[in-house]
Amino acid sequence: MSQGAASLPARDPQPRTRYDAVLLVSFGGPEGQDDVLPFLRNVTRGRGIPDERLEEVAHHYRHFGGVSPINDQNRALRAALTAELDRRGLDLPVYWGNRNWDPYLSDALRAAHAAGHRRLLAVVTSAYSSYSSCRQYREDLAAALEETGLTAEVQVDKVRQYFDHPGFVGPFVSGTRDAIRTVLDEIGPDAGPGDVHVLFSTHSIPTVTAVASGPPTADLGPDGAYGAQHRAVAEVVMAALASGTDAIEVDWSLVFQSRSGSPHTPWLEPDVNDAIGELASRGVRGVVIVPLGFVSDHMEVVWDLDEEATATARDAGLAVSRVPTPGVDPTFVTGLVDLVEERHTTGEPDGPVDRPALTPLGPWYDVCRAGCCANPRGERPAVAGLA
Template identity: 55%
Template sequence: MPDALDATPYDALLLLSFGGPEGPDDVLPFLENVTRGRGIPKERLKEVGQHYFLFGGVSPINDQNRALLEALRKEFAGHGLDLPVYWGNRNWAPYLTDTLREMIGDGRRRILVIATSAYASYSGCRQYREDLAGALATLEAEGLELPRIDKLRHYFNHPGFVEPMIEGVLKSLAELPEDVRESAHLAFTTHSIPTSAADTSGPVEGHGDGGAYVEQHLVVAQLIADAVREETGIEHPWRLVYQSRSGAPHIPWLEPDICDHLEELHGSGVPAVVMAPIGFVSDHMEVLYDLDTEAKAKAEELGLPVRRSATVGADPRFAAAIRELVLERAATERGRPVTPCALGALGASHDLCPVGCCPGRVPKPAAAGADSPYA
C-alpha cells in the first residue's frame, strides 16, 4: 500500500457525536441523558423539549451524521483507503458504549476518533474524552479486551472545514437585497459557554481571557472575513457572538447573545446581517431553533434583513479533510515526517491533549489524552 494511503496502525475510525431524539417519545429521555447529574428540574427539560416538538420531536443531527458517514465511506473508497467507519453517540442511540462493543467484536484494536466538535473546550473535547473513558470502563468490567483509542486533533482551521463556510457566507451575502448587500455585517456565531470554562480551554499555558475556545473562533472568523473581502472587494464588519446559553442567570457566560447583537446593530443603523454559525459542524437543533427560529424572529421584529449561512455538514471537502487528518495522524504514529495542514496564525493543534487541558468542574478520567488511564 502506498504510504499516502496507509492508515496503519489504525484499523477503524469512530465518528463520535452528541446524538438526538428520533421521535416525540425520545425527547424527554434524551434531555435527561444530556443533563444527568446536573440537577435540572423536569419542568425545565419539558420547556427545552418544546424546541424539538416544533420539529416533530426529531433532531436533525442523526440524519446529518448518517450523511457524513456516507460521505466518509465514499471518500475513503474513492481514494483506496481501506478503513471502516463506525458511528457512536454520547447521549442517544447508537450509544458510544454499544458501538465500541461492536468494534471490539469486529476485532478492532487501534481506533481513531473524530468528534463532531472542531474547537477546544470542556464540552467540545474533554467531555467526549470522559465519555470514551466511561465506555471503556464499562467494557473492561465486562471482561472485554480494550482497544487503544486516539482522538484526531482539532480541525477548526483545516481548509476543508473553513472553505465550505467561506462559500456559505458568500452565498448568503449574494442572497441579500442588492441595496443592503455591500453594507451588511457578519455575525459569526458559536455556542456560549461559561466564561470560566472558556478561560480554561486548551492547554494550561494558553489559559486566560477566553482561552483557546475564543482564540480559535476568532481565527476562523478572521479567515472567513479576509476571504470574503478578497472575493468581493468589500470589507464587511464582523463580530464573534454567541447563542444557545443554557446556564443559571447568575453564572457569567460568553456574550453578546446573537439576538442582543441584532438589536444593537439595528439600533446603530446597520442595514443587513449574515449570521454564520462557525461553531457548529452541522445544522442541528441549536442552529435550527436558536438561529433559524429565534434570531430570525428577532430580525423580523426589527425589520432587519438577515441570512443564515450553511454549516459544513457532509460537504465533500470536509470528508476529504477528515481523510487527510486520519492519514496525517497515522503517519505520525509510524514515526514518519508530517506537515500538518492548517490555516491562520495558530497552526495545527496538538495530537494529544495535555494534562490540564480543558478541565471540568469535577475531575473525571478521560481517554485519548496524556492523562488517559487507558494508554
C-alpha cells in the same frame, strides 16, 4: 486580535499509527416525541434538573416532531466518510457512536471489538477546544471503554481539533460570500457593504469554562482557547472575502447563542439576538449569520438561529441570511479524511505529514495536553490525552 503560536506550548505531531477503524463520535439526539425527555435527562444527568425545567427545552424538539436532525446528518456523514476512505484505498470501516442517544458509544465500541478491531481513531463532530466540545467527549469515551470492559483491549485515539483546517473553514468562506450577496440583493440596489454586518455565532459556555479551555499553560486571552480559536477563524474567513477579484469588506463580530443554566452564572456574551437588536439600532440594514461553532445543522442551528435569531432580525426590519454548516460538503469530508491520514499509516513507506492550518493557533495538538479544558466538576479519566 488572534493569539500567536508563541502563546502555546510546543506542539509535536504524533508518529503515524496503523489503525483498524474510524469511530465517528457525536452528541446524539431524539428521533421521536417519546425520546425527547429521556434524551434531555441523559444530557443533564447528575445535575438534578426536574422534568418541568427540561420541558422548557423540549419544545424546541417537539416543534420538529421530536426529531433532532443530528442523527440523520451523522448517518450521511458516516456514509460520506466511508466513500472517501474507500476512494483513497484506506481499509478503515467507520463506526458511529453518540454520547447521549442511540447508537451509544458503548454500542459502537462493542461492535468494533466484535469485528476484531483493537485500535480506533475517533473523529468528533466538534471542531473547537473547551470542556464540552473536546474533553467531555474524551471522558465519555473512557467511560464507555470502562462500561464495556474493553479498556485493556481497545485503544481509542482522536484526530486533532480542526477549527482552522481548510476543510472546515472553506465551506464557511464560500457560504458567507453567497449570503452577503443575498442580503445585499434583498436590501436593494442602493445597498452597500456598510449596510451589512456578519455575525459569527457559536454556542455560549460559562466564562469560567472558557478561561480553562486549552492547555493550562497557554496565554490565549480572556476567553481561553475557545474564544481565541473562534476569533482567529472568523478573521481568516473575512480576510478571504476581502481578497481576490470579487473582494468585499463588511464589518463582523463574534456572538454567542443557546445559553442555558443558572442566570447567576456568567456566560460568554453578547447573545446573538441582543447583537441583532443593537445593530438595528445603529442603522445596519442586513445581517449574515454564520454558525461558525457548528459542524452540522443540528437543533441549536435550526431552532436558535433559523427560528429565533432569524425572527429577531425580521422583526427589526433587517434582511437576513444564514450560512450553511459544513455538513457533508465534499471539502469538509475530504478534510476529515485528511485528518485521518495525518495519523494513520498503511504500513507502506510514509511521506512527510502535511498538517495544514489557517491560523497561527494551529495545527492544534494531536494529543491533548495534561489538564487541557479542565472538567469544572472535577477530574475524570479521559482518552487521547497526556497523563
